[in-house]
Amino acid sequence: MTISGLTPLVGPDFGAVGGSSQLRAIVGALLTYGLIVAVLMIVICAATWAIGSAHGSWQTASKSKTGLFVALGGAVLTGAALAWTNWLLDVGASL
Known part of the structure; x- marks a missing residue:
């Protein structure tokens, strides 16, 4: 407690840590490549x-459908990872 009765604002200075902008750029580039491959x-x-399906090859259609769902899942997870990483970097900078 300070003399005026207010608690002082004490916390770490994440602005002093170098490399957060470089980390953001590297992660953004890797996730961009991931999204491009998924699309x-x-x-x-x-x-x-x-x-x-048009040629009646049910095995090819089945495996392609599975690949499509895996690629959709990969695109969703990659997009979510980009948003989550940006959120974590913003939270870390504001602590």
């Missing part, structure tokens, strides 16, 4: 699923 896989699997 390409979505396009490829959807096209393969359509072609396999």
Whole structure:
């Protein structure tokens, strides 16, 4: 307690730690590449699923459908990881 009865604001200075902007850039670049690969896989699997279904190849259609759902899950998780990382870096800077 201080003399005036208020609690002083004491906390770590995360602005003094170097490299947070570089970490943000590296993580952003890696997650961007992850999203690009996931979107390409979505396009490829959807096209393969359509072609396999049109030609009556149920095995190809089934495996392409599974690949499409895995790629969608990867895109969602990668996008969520980008948002979560940015949120953690913002929270860490404001502590």
